[in-house]
Amino acid sequence: QEKPAKKIEKFGEDQRAKEWKGKRWTTSDKKFTWRASDPWGGLIFHDFLIHFADSVRAASGGRLDIKVFQTGAIVPAMETFDAVSKGTLDMGHAWPGYWKGKNEAFVAFASVPFGLDVEGYNIWYYERGGAKMLNDLYAPFNMVGFFCGNSGQELGIHSNKKATKMEDFKGMKVRTVGWYQDILNLLGANVTPLPGPEIYLALERGVIDGCEFSSPAINLPQGYHEITKFVIEPGVHQPSCQTDIFINKKKWDELPDDLKAIVEICAKETQLWSTAWIENLNIGAIEQMGKKVEYVQMDDATIIEFARVSKKYLDDLGAKSPDVKKVLDSQEQFKKDFAPWRKMRGGIAPWPHEQLIKGQLYQ
Amino acid sequence: MKKFVRAVDVFNEFFGKNMALLILPLVFVVVYEVIARKIFHSPTVWAFEVTVWLYGAHFMLGAAYTHLHDRHVRIDILSQKLPEKVQIWLSVITFWLLFVPFVGGLSYAAVSYAAHSWASWEHSWSAWKPPLYLYKTVMPVGLLLLFLQGAANFVRDIYRLKGEEI
Amino acid sequence: MSPEFVAVAMFGTLFVVLFMGHPLAFSLGAVAVLFGLLGWGGSPDQIFGIFANKTYGVMEEYVLVAVPLFIFMAQMLDASGVAEKLFHTMHVLWGPVRGGLGIAVILVCTVFAASTGVVGATEVAIGLLAAPNLLKRGYDIPMTAGCICAGGTLGILIPPSIMLVVYGGLTNISVGKLFAAAMLPGLTLSSLYIIYVAVRCGLNPKMGPPLPKEERTQSAKQKLGMVFTSLIPPLFLIFMVLGSIVAGIATTTEAAGLGAIGAMLLALAYRRLTWAAIVDSATATMKITCMVMVLFLGGNAFQSIFMGLGGGDAVSSVLLGLQVSPYVVLFIMMGIVFFLGMFIDWLGILLIVIPVFTPVAQELGFDPLWFGTLICVNLQMAFLTPPFGYSLFYLRGIAPPEMTMGLIYKGVIPFICLQWIGLIACVMYQPLIMYLPTALFGE
Numbered sequence: 024q025e026k027p028a029k030k031i032e033k034f035g036e037d038q039r040a041k042e043w044k045g046k047r048w049t050t051s052d053k054k055f056t057w058r059a060s061d062p063w064g065g066l067i068f069h070d071f072l073i074h075f076a077d078s079v080r081a082a083s084g085g086r087l088d089i090k091v092f093q094t095g096a097i098v099p100a101m102e103t104f105d106a107v108s109k110g111t112l113d114m115g116h117a118w119p120g121y122w123k124g125k126n127e128a129f130v131a132f133a134s135v136p137f138g139l140d141v142e143g144y145n146i147w148y149y150e151r152g153g154a155k156m157l158n159d160l161y162a163p164f165n166m167v168g169f170f171c172g173n174s175g176q177e178l179g180i181h182s183n184k185k186a187t188k189m190e191d192f193k194g195m196k197v198r199t200v201g202w203y204q205d206i207l208n209l210l211g212a213n214v215t216p217l218p219g220p221e222i223y224l225a226l227e228r229g230v231i232d233g234c235e236f237s238s239p240a241i242n243l244p245q246g247y248h249e250i251t252k253f254v255i256e257p258g259v260h261q262p263s264c265q266t267d268i269f270i271n272k273k274k275w276d277e278l279p280d281d282l283k284a285i286v287e288i289c290a291k292e293t294q295l296w297s298t299a300w301i302e303n304l305n306i307g308a309i310e311q312m313g314k315k316v317e318y319v320q321m322d323d324a325t326i327i328e329f330a331r332v333s334k335k336y337l338d339d340l341g342a343k344s345p346d347v348k349k350v351l352d353s354q355e356q357f358k359k360d361f362a363p364w365r366k367m368r369g370g371i372a373p374w375p376h377e378q379l380i381k382g383q384l385y386q
Numbered sequence: 387m388k389k390f391v392r393a394v395d396v397f398n399e400f401f402g403k404n405m406a407l408l409i410l411p412l413v414f415v416v417v418y419e420v421i422a423r424k425i426f427h428s429p430t431v432w433a434f435e436v437t438v439w440l441y442g443a444h445f446m447l448g449a450a451y452t453h454l455h456d457r458h459v460r461i462d463i464l465s466q467k468l469p470e471k472v473q474i475w476l477s478v479i480t481f482w483l484l485f486v487p488f489v490g491g492l493s494y495a496a497v498s499y500a501a502h503s504w505a506s507w508e509h510s511w512s513a514w515k516p517p518l519y520l521y522k523t524v525m526p527v528g529l530l531l532l533f534l535q536g537a538a539n540f541v542r543d544i545y546r547l548k549g550e551e552i
Numbered sequence: 553m554s555p556e557f558v559a560v561a562m563f564g565t566l567f568v569v570l571f572m573g574h575p576l577a578f579s580l581g582a583v584a585v586l587f588g589l590l591g592w593g594g595s596p597d598q599i600f601g602i603f604a605n606k607t608y609g610v611m612e613e614y615v616l617v618a619v620p621l622f623i624f625m626a627q628m629l630d631a632s633g634v635a636e637k638l639f640h641t642m643h644v645l646w647g648p649v650r651g652g653l654g655i656a657v658i659l660v661c662t663v664f665a666a667s668t669g670v671v672g673a674t675e676v677a678i679g680l681l682a683a684p685n686l687l688k689r690g691y692d693i694p695m696t697a698g699c700i701c702a703g704g705t706l707g708i709l710i711p712p713s714i715m716l717v718v719y720g721g722l723t724n725i726s727v728g729k730l731f732a733a734a735m736l737p738g739l740t741l742s743s744l745y746i747i748y749v750a751v752r753c754g755l756n757p758k759m760g761p762p763l764p765k766e767e768r769t770q771s772a773k774q775k776l777g778m779v780f781t782s783l784i785p786p787l788f789l790i791f792m793v794l795g796s797i798v799a800g801i802a803t804t805t806e807a808a809g810l811g812a813i814g815a816m817l818l819a820l821a822y823r824r825l826t827w828a829a830i831v832d833s834a835t836a837t838m839k840i841t842c843m844v845m846v847l848f849l850g851g852n853a854f855q856s857i858f859m860g861l862g863g864g865d866a867v868s869s870v871l872l873g874l875q876v877s878p879y880v881v882l883f884i885m886m887g888i889v890f891f892l893g894m895f896i897d898w899l900g901i902l903l904i905v906i907p908v909f910t911p912v913a914q915e916l917g918f919d920p921l922w923f924g925t926l927i928c929v930n931l932q933m934a935f936l937t938p939p940f941g942y943s944l945f946y947l948r949g950i951a952p953p954e955m956t957m958g959l960i961y962k963g964v965i966p967f968i969c970l971q972w973i974g975l976i977a978c979v980m981y982q983p984l985i986m987y988l989p990t991a992l993f994g995e
């Protein structure tokens with residue numbers, strides 16, 4: 024009789040369990056107070072930071088008190104990075120893509136056109152070395168960073184022009200940020216880099232034809248849907264919008280191990296909560312917007328052309344910057360490795376039963 | 387020391403007058419962008435940042451010139467009523483008490499701020515990506531000139547206490 | 553340091569230091585340095601680091617690019633001599649009425665207010681023409697001074713206005729909406745001034761007599777021609793600036809640039825566009841711009857330390873802790889702005905109070921746009937209230953010797969009362985502020 028194949032005892036291992044096995048945790052009465060800020064202004068990304076600070080306060084019993092300042096109260100929005108790097112602020116929260124000028128690779132941790140979605144970022148960051156790469160990137164600036172909140176798939180372009188085919192985008196005046204600026208320019212659009220408060224008026228008065236901003240729940244209070252006719256889907260520029268906290272290295276090193284663990288866990292908790300919170304808000308947001316705008320879909324050929332130009336652009340970028348190449352290659356490798364399972368499991372999506380029975384099966 | 391005062395005065399007068407003309411390219415770039423966008427339907431990638439840079443350079447590099455001409459607004463309703471000698475003494479004291487801590491400290495921080503930018507060859511995050519370290523250097527240059535002008539005014543005051551005008 | 557102590561001590565120190573006569577910008581900054589070193593709990597490097605970050609933040613603020621552009625526009629307009637022609641026309645038109653020349657001054661100021669964004673240049677230009685003219689015709693000195701100061705100040709309320717640009721930059725409210733919101737309050741003040749002059753001089757012609765008969769020689773047709781030709785240049789500028797914003801041709805910053813080109817074109821049309829005139833305008837622009845922007849650096853430093861040490865929270869918790877109607881808190885805030893206006897200029901006040909007051913106003917449920925416009929209407933008074941008032945200084949700088957500071961003070965008091973009336977009207981009847989932005993830009 025043939026011997027049965029050896030049964031695998033356990034497939035996989037939690038690295039942290041290994042790390043923390045037998046670790047003796049101690050605690051002390053020493054209190055730490057951090058000053059934190061962000062570039063968010065009134066956007067609900069600011070709530071990510073509040074949520075994180077509250078979680079840390081609760082988990083540490085108030086031993087680590089993170090005081091969150093209004094955007095701009097201590098330093099201007101876009102100076103948060105420099106301020107934390109220099110130790111003026113102890114901690115910041117932002118979309119890493121804002122630090123494109125410091126190192127192009129930060130954008131890869133924020134949003135990549137046709138890049139990682141929420142699930143992708145989570146797998147890649149927590150299990151495939153993304154966390155270490157982020158810290159390597161912050162190290163020369165005297166900081167440590169942790170993913171801390173993802174607002175998911177972004178809405179497409181709010182527009183007064185119904186652009187669904189490639190030729191519609193030629194010469195279209197669009198406001199966007201990050202790598203998508205270059206990509207849209209390569210595609211023949213005209214990108215205008217307007218600052219936040221100028222967008223509304225520029226859009227309303229026709230200075231620009233369209234703008235992308237963020238997820239539905241975040242766009243809704245901006246009121247772009249009140250002054251435009253269309254939303255052009257899908258938002259290929261940001262399959263998800265990842266944010267992070269960054270902490271001054273000296274302040275981080277001062278923390279005892281238990282508080283360090285608390286910071287890390289609370290960042291992860293915020294990452295989890297943010298998705299649940301925003302995606303639930305998005306339900307109402309697209310419904311409200313839908314009363315004012317028409318959602319239109321780019322055709323497949325156009326999306327393919329966008330993807331083609333994006334790939335070319337990202338390859339060129341990687342050729343110029345080894346830091347970018349390292350991160351993007353790692354993310355792309357994940358996408359490749361994950362592809363078979365993605366395809367296999369991708370069959371059935373959790374549509375409501377009625378829709379499933381009527382034949383709507385796939386994501 | 388008199389030479390120092392005169393040199394600073396002359397330089398800041400000359401430099402400031404020339405920097406004042408930055409307003410002309412500023413006007414033209416802004417208008418050019420409107421025309422490019424509205425008439426030729428092709429906005430530039432650079433106008434936005436060039437506009438901001440010209441504006442920033444214009445006021446940072448003019449701070450010393452404005453101080454030379456004593457145009458930074460001051461509340462002198464009380465001090466004006468004092469005897470001239472007391473006014474000069476007040477001016478000497480406030481130089482050390484107010485001007486040096488703020489403008490001196492800020493100049494020092496600005497040097498380090500710009501140096502950080504040079505160290506990482508920082509570029510703008512826009513599509514045009516101009517080198518930010520160049521623009522950030524404007525800050526220490528403007529502030530150091532302002533500090534020099536303050537110092538020159540201080541030396542001038544010392545001479546005035548001795549009854550000499552420079 | 554407790555936040556309450558910070559709030560009191562920082563303002564206390566500022567008030568002492570203020571009167572030493574050193575430039576306000578550096579005084580604000582020095583107080584920030586002192587309290588930063590005492591209270592922040594870090595190295596001096598960190599404190600100065602904040603100031604460097606703040607300074608770069610100002611250098612990066614696209615909205616503020618409009619400031620030098622509007623100032624340059626006013627300087628070029630001044631060089632073009634457009635004001636003289638308009639004043640001459642209004643003079644002829646309104647001369648026959650009691651107080652007519654005073655009304656003419658305010659009308660000219662209102663038209664110029666709608667074409668430029670600052671106070672200085674136009675007030676000086678109009679003051680130079682009007683002061684000797686009115687006094688020669690037997691106008692009361694205080695009445696003359698009041699008309700010129702109050703009228704000249706309208707330039708920074710009626711859009712375009714660098715004050716509104718700065719307010720938008722500080723609070724992230726759209727400048728276009730602020731422009732729309734300030735229009736009716738500005739025109740209301742202007743109307744109040746005109747009514748006051750007409751009534752006061754109507755009752756007492758000694759304050760502002762009509763022109764003697766022999767000076768009224770122009771026919772109706774001639775007058776119409778004068779109105780037509782003298783109004784075209786300012787209307788052209790209004791079209792360039794406000795028109796381009798409303799028509800969607802330009803952002804507010806770009807509109808300021810169009811205004812600057814427009815003013816240069818007017819100077820060219822009047823054959824005054826010499827290289828010397830351009831250089832003069834440019835250097836004058838630089839002095840005013842730098843004064844404004846450097847004040848920003850000091851004000852920002854003060855503000856970040858004040859907020860960072862919890863001073864802002866202390867003030868707002870006191871204001872919000874008063875168990876009274878929101879309108880009483882509003883009145884207290886307006887009173888504080890008015891009080892500060894006696895000693896500090898508009899920008900210093902904005903820099904100090906905005907971060908403290910706007911969250912309070914929001915908490916009380918006031919619309920940010922409405923509240924912001926109210927502050928800007930209030931700041932009209934800062935230009936006129938003694939002892940420190942820009943408009944007073946500008947006038948004093950060009951006034952004939954018999955127009956003493958005391959008489960100027962006396963002349964502006966009725967106008968300050970009118971400004972309070974205008975302010976109260978904006979509170980009592982909110983559409984005065986909110987109607988235009990809603991109509992033009994939606995809700």
Ligand code: NA
Pocket residue numbers: 664665666667668669670706707708709710711712713
């Ligand atoms: Na105006």
Ligand code: NA
Pocket residue numbers: 893894895896933934935936937938939940941942
């Ligand atoms: Na005043």
